[in-house]
Amino acid sequence: MKQFITTALVIIAITAYGQKKELVEYRENVVEKAIAELDSVTAGPEGELYKEFAENGIRGHYVFDITIREKGAVATVFVVNDGENPIPQQNRLKDLIKLYRFSFKVPKGKSYKFQYTFNL
Numbered sequence: 001m002k003q004f005i006t007t008a009l010v011i012i013a014i015t016a017y018g019q020k021k022e023l024v025e026y027r028e029n030v031v032e033k034a035i036a037e038l039d040s041v042t043a044g045p046e047g048e049l050y051k052e053f054a055e056n057g058i059r060g061h062y063v064f065d066i067t068i069r070e071k072g073a074v075a076t077v078f079v080v081n082d083g084e085n086p087i088p089q090q091n092r093l094k095d096l097i098k099l100y101r102f103s104f105k106v107p108k109g110k111s112y113k114f115q116y117t118f119n120l
Contacts, residue, residue, distance in 0.1 A: 021072060021105040030106055031114040034068055037102055038116055050094060053120050058093050060085040062118040069111040072102035080115065093118065 024030045041049045051057075063080040077094045106112060 024104045030112045058089050058099045059120050067111050067113040
């Protein structure tokens with residue numbers, strides 16, 4: 001019985017550790033990782049955000065300033081190239097990006113801003 005409890009606790013600890021997000025601390029690393037992740041989720045028919053964009057009919061060239069905060073949450077999304085695309089599409093894309101959670105986290109109390117270009 002003692003071995004069973006020990007084994008169960010070890011399995012729970014390993015599972016809990018495996019679910020934690022990677023901590024990225026330096027601005028250059030955060031921006032690099034965020035851009036790579038956005039490239040991945042917006043590319044091709046398999047990308048998570050690509051599917052959302054296709055369902056909502058979002059097309060065009062968009063440049064946004066995106067700020068990431070703790071736990072990989074998107075804090076702010078600001079439009080840089082205002083006037084190039086229809087406002088409803090631009091706002092829908094902004095809302096979808098605001099809901100996105102990155103697969104890594106940043107240090108508590110810190111936020112990192114970067115510019116990203118969506119070519120859809």
